[in-house]
Amino acid sequence: MADNQGVAIVTGGSRGIGEAISRRLYDDGFTVAVLDLVAPDNLISDGVVQHFTHVDVTSASSVSTAVQEIVATYGMVDVLCNNAGVSTMQRVVDMTEEEWDFNFSVNTKGVFLMTKAVLPIMIRQQRGVIINTASMAGVKGVPLLAHYAASKWAVIGFTKSVALEVAQYGIRVNAVCPGFVKTSMQERELGWEGQLRGMAPSEVFDEYIRLTPMQRIEEPEDVAKVVGFLAGPDAAFITGEAINVTGGANL
Ligand SMILES: NC(=O)c1ccc[n+]([C@@H]2O[C@H](COP(=O)([O-])OP(=O)(O)OC[C@H]3O[C@@H](n4cnc5c(N)ncnc54)[C@H](O)[C@@H]3O)[C@@H](O)[C@H]2O)c1
Numbered sequence: 483m484a485d486n487q488g489v490a491i492v493t494g495g496s497r498g499i500g501e502a503i504s505r506r507l508y509d510d511g512f513t514v515a516v517l518d519l520v521a522p523d524n525l526i527s528d529g530v531v532q533h534f535t536h537v538d539v540t541s542a543s544s545v546s547t548a549v550q551e552i553v554a555t556y557g558m559v560d561v562l563c564n565n566a567g568v569s570t571m572q573r574v575v576d577m578t579e580e581e582w583d584f585n586f587s588v589n590t591k592g593v594f595l596m597t598k599a600v601l602p603i604m605i606r607q608q609r610g611v612i613i614n615t616a617s618m619a620g621v622k623g624v625p626l627l628a629h630y631a632a633s634k635w636a637v638i639g640f641t642k643s644v645a646l647e648v649a650q651y652g653i654r655v656n657a658v659c660p661g662f663v664k665t666s667m668q669e670r671e672l673g674w675e676g677q678l679r680g681m682a683p684s685e686v687f688d689e690y691i692r693l694t695p696m697q698r699i700e701e702p703e704d705v706a707k708v709v710g711f712l713a714g715p716d717a718a719f720i721t722g723e724a725i726n727v728t729g730g731a732n733l
Pocket residue numbers: 493494495496497498499500517518519520537538539540565566567568569588592615616617618619659660661662663664665666667668
């Protein structure tokens with residue numbers, strides 16, 4: 483483990499991409515605080531996560547209480563990874579308003595609420611890094627995911643706009659855009675997409691690999707490595723970017 487780099491908050495840090503981000507930031511020397519609906523039991527027992535609060539990122543009061551608790555405990559927030567996200571799959575003609583709202587409330591409003599809660603602390607510190615997990619679906623159209631894609635395009639617009647507002651305080655705001663990543667979200671999507679397209683989940687999985695020029699499924703660590711880079715000093719002059727980490731699937 484490297485020297486202490488400060489405190490990093492990872493939303494949705496208990497599973498999938500968020501778990502890999504938590505591990506990577508811990509290895510890089512951060513004190514990692516996870517805010518999630520489920521506890522990161524393995525990460526706590528491995529000593530990776532020092533702080534966990536049960537948080538729903540769609541709730542302003544839940545978010546604000548959790549951030550206040552972290553500041554009271556550690557006195558600072560160096561990195562915020564807005565990674566919590568959800569998806570559902572449906573053709574637009576059959577999509578319900580509830581599905582639309584669910585995707586936007588977690589993927590977009592959650593990023594706004596967390597950013598709003600943490601920015602005053604970073605502005606006071608005159609430094610900080612925010613990294614939003616957007617998606618390949620935030621830079622291109624994806625059938626069956628119009629609501630999800632719209633929510634992730636919004637995250638990129640938010641990232642670029644906030645980056646412009648806070649650069650003067652030494653705060654950098656970037657996004658990562660993963661492709662087909664092997665997580666529980668993907669597991670659920672394989673089932674839904676298979677059902678909607680009359681395919682077996684394994685056939686959908688093979689198609690994801692075919693759609694990826696680098697010819698393998700993406701691992702959570704592929705994303706975490708780029709998040710680690712963006713959080714660290716080598717990215718000191720990068721802000722407002724949305725970096726594709728897709729093995730070429732976004733091209
Ligand atoms: N898996 C992929 O292929 C893929 C591709 C592109 C982008 N992404 C994005 O990456 C991020 C992580 O996805 P994943 O694949 O690891 O998903 P996942 O479902 O495996 O993990 C998501 C985590 O977020 C938490 N979470 C969900 N709703 C929450 C809420 N309201 N409040 C707090 N925590 C909440 C979950 O409990 C879980 O721990 C998401 O933003 C997702 O949209 C995933």
